[in-house]
Amino acid sequence: MKTSVFSPTVIRELTDKTYDRRKVAALEVESLVKQNKESREQVIDIIQELVxxxxxxxxxxxxxxGLISLAATAIALGASVAEYLDIVVPPILLCLDRRGRLADDKEQSVRNGREILDRIIKDIVYELAATYVSPYHHHDVEENRQQEQEEKKAFSLSKFIPILRRHVYTSNPFERIYVMSWISLLDSVPGLDLVWYLPDFLDGIIRYLTDTRHHIRANARLLLAQFFQEIQFISRQNEDEGVAMLQKQRTNNNNKDVFNNETTLVSSTQDDQQNKKARTTGTPVKQLQYDRIVDILIQHISSTKEEIQRTALQWMIEFIAAAKPVVIQFTPRIVHAVLPLLEHSVPTISSFAMxxxxxxxxxxxxxxxxxxxxVNPVPSLSDPSTTTTLSPEKGITKKVSSEKPTITMTTKTTGGPILLRRAYRSDIGHNIMRPKNGELFDYSLTVTNLKLQFLNEHEQTRLASLEWLLLLHKKAPNKVLASMDSILSDLLKTLSDPSEEVVYRDLELLAQxxxxxxxxxxxxxxKKLLLLFEKDKRLLESRxxxxxxxxxxxxxxxxMYFTMATILLQKDQDTRFASMMVQNLNIIMITSSEMNCLRKQLRSLDTKHGQQLFLTLFQSWSHNAIAAFSLSLIAQAYELASNMLQVFAELDITxxxxIQLDQLVQLLESPAFTYLRLQLLEPDRYPYLFKCLYGIFMLLPQSSAFSTLRSRLNSASSLGFLHVMPKRTN
Structure with missing residues (x-):
């Protein structure tokens, strides 16, 4: 049995339940390490026994x-501790899974020990993590030299992040502060490039914004603000490089197509080349896992918490500028999440959404x-499902600062039970949209999500969805109309929307x-429009x-009128609707200035086209006797109209x-029938016109319309039209 390097007294006191005794024993361990500092084997024996x-x-x-003794060992070794990190770090990483739970341990001694070790480890990481290369780390001889240099670093983010990601979903306030302090520290280390791993803990930190404790919310805001500034820095740097590249390409070859002057992401081939350059020259690659971050932001845009929504929207604005080819893939989901917020009660949220x-x-x-x-997004190195060998240290050039993290730790304890830790969210950031058929933008899914907004309670949301569809249809009509039956049905239903502005926009899209x-x-x-009117007669009457x-x-x-008339000819089974529809179409044709061209065409009965148009409309207008009579007056087919009066005599005048005759008399005084009133001055040319008007006059009961028509006819009678009336021949 191997003899212990520690005395029985030290062993007994290291396991004592009293912190002071464990602290005394740790000081003994520190002295022992200092005494044997020059002997690597002795130091290794001490560390291994502690572990x-x-x-x-x-x-x-x-x-x-053991933890406080490892801290004492690190103090004793000073800078030489780097030689032993390969045996010190593994147990420390394991303890990270448990150390957060020690933050609110009932014993002050336990909390003190945790804080001492935590502070020392943080100091070591901050000073050595991104720069030191241990000469004692062994590799297989066939490994690449550049990979060796990367893997020899004293601190591995790729191994640390999975642990951090599990802890970020804790509900324990002390553990939340502890997690944020480590994130802030790692982000402050020059060259460590924690921003590459942002998707692994961004979701959890955003959720801290709704913590009931003010200091946790404040720390979360500060941490998110730091990363937001880094993303902005990356965006501006990429934009400058994109413009420079564009100018260089134009200089080299003015005849080639180039990328537009906005920010673009490099292809996978360029990624490989840049990664290789970064490994060989030390030049950092300015890259983020844009797709995973955008996916997280979309989920939080739909949050019910205002601060989370506001933060996610603010970040999304930046990403639309920084990662266009990525954002374009997520457009269907972004639209679905953002449009409902356009009329949010909080002005900042609605402003960001707009x-x-x-x-x-x-x-x-x-x-x-x-x-x-x-864009070929690179998977996270901390994702256990991936086998990628890319360097975790690649990323942006970090600001070099000697300042320590600004997020502070707290040792304040609170009563009450510890809540169960939330399960590890492996799904966050992995629901990524992928291009279909080589295209980044999915028209079909976007249209589907836009149609869902038609039922939203907010008017601005419904308007925005229609404006989107107008834009998409103008840009790619064939792709929008791929599911024409479905979209037409939804748009026609929207005609019943309570907002007239929505209806106007809907009609514009339908017409387009x-x-x-x-x-x-x-x-x-x-046909679908007429079917809608047939099923919803209240809509026909009101709109x-x-x-x-x-x-x-x-x-x-x-x-439009020719097609409606053709379809209404087939409405033999529902003649009541056909009559009502024809009556509406007839009034519109007489009163609307938009119908001037149609009325002129109907008066061209001397042309084949005019005859065909009149015949089609007349057959359909025959569903309504007064409408057919009006159509004949519009087309100046006065003889036909006068003959129709004989038919009226055989009908039951309802x-x-x-009422329709009354309306017709009022319409005769409208601008549309100016030509007809002038024709009354030429009774010899238009004798049947007088017969038509007198026929109406005889059918009308004595009413305001009766008086109006009598006045008009009396004015014309002074011309002696009776002398030129055609005589009936036997």
Whole structure:
């Protein structure tokens, strides 16, 4: 049995439950190390016994004794401790899993021991982590020399991050402060480039913003602000380099296509080349795991906590500028998360949401699938599912500072039970969008997510979704119309939206879709519109005129009316709806200035085109007697109209017909029938016109319309039109 390097007294006191006795024993260990400092074998024996017999012990008192003794050993060795880090660091890393739980241990001695060791380890990491190369670290001879240099570093982030990532989801306030203090320390080490591993703990730190304790929230804000500044620095540096590269390419070859002057990410081939250059020249590679960070931010944009939302939105604004090819992949999800916030009750949140929406629309508008930059995101080195061998130390040039981390530790204890630690969130940052068919932007998924916003309670959200669809359709109509049936149904339902502004924008999009459709697509659109009116007659009564007039502003009026008339001819089973629809179309045609061209075309009965148009409309307008009569007046087919009066005599004159006749008399005084009133001055040329008007006059009951028409006819009778009335021949 191997003899212990420690005396029985030291062994007994190192396992004592009293902190003071363990501290005295640790001082004895420090003296022993100093005495044997020149003997490497003796120091190794001391460290190994501390680790095996105390740190790895099941006794918590022995563990504390071992930890405080390792701290004393490090003090005794001073700078020489670097030679022994390969045997000191592993047990320390293991203790990191437990040390956070010691932060609020009931015994002050335990907490003191943890703080001493923690402070010493932090000092060692800060001074040596990114620079020292141990000559005692062994490698296989076939390994690359550059890899050897990287793997010999005194502190390995790739081994530390998984432990940190597990602890970041703790609910223990002391452990949260402890985690943030380590993150702040590692971020302050020049050349360590913790920002590369930001996705591994960003989600947890953002969640700290809702902690009930003010000092934890304040520390989390400060830590996030530090990383946000680093990201901004990276963004500006990449932008400057992108502009310089663009200028160089233009100088070398003015005939070649170049990337636009905004920030772009390098392809995977360029990544490999830059990584190789970084390993051989020491030049850091300015790279972030943009995709994982953006994925985390999207999840927090949908948070119910205002501060988390505000922070995620602010970060997203920066990433839209810094990582365009990555953000373009996440556009469907960003749109789905951001649009509901456009009308948020908190002005800052709504302002950030509007800015993101504006920048994202600009990004998509400028996106071209033919000149896209393909991004191959690099997996996290701390992800156990990956076998990548990339260096964890690659990243940006860090600011060199001699200052210690600004986030402070606290030893204040609080009562109450310790909450169960949250499970390790391995899913965060790994739900990454990938390009489909070589394209970064997914039109189909974006359209699907935009349609979901039609049901949002906020008007601005619904408007923004329609503006997005207008933009996408103008940019790539074929891709938006790939699912035309579905999108048409949703857009037509939106015509019942309580907001008129939403309806106007919806009609603009519907007209745009109909315009870009072929004849079959246009026919389907009109048929669906009429079907909507048939099912929702309240919509027809309240907004039918508005909808048709707005569509006719954007579409070919003649084509629109011709198509509707053709479809209404098939409405034999529901003649009531057909009559109602024709009545509405007829009034719109008479009263709307947008219909001037249609009315002129109908008066061209001397042309084949005019005849065909009138015949199609007349057949459909026959669903409503008064509408067909009005159409004949518009087309100046007065003889046909006068003949129709004979048919009216055989019909049961209903109240609805009398109301329509009353409306027609009022319309005769409108600008649309100016030509008709002037034709009353030429009774010899238009004798059937007088017969038509007198026929209406005879059908009307004595009302305001009756008086109006009588006044008009009396004015014309002074011309002696009776003398030129055509005589009936036998």
């Amino acid at each position: 095996n017999d105390f740190v790895y012990s099941d006794s918590p008192h022995a563990q504390c004794g 800015e993101i929406n504006r920048h994202l629309q600009k990004l998509v508008l400028n996106y071209s699938s033919t000149t896209q930059t393909i 879709i109909a315009n870009d459709s072929d004849d079959d697509g246009f026919y389907i659109f009109v 039918g005129s508005l909808i048709i007039r707005q569509l006719c502003i954007h579409l070919d009026v003649e084509k 109240v609805n017909m009398l």
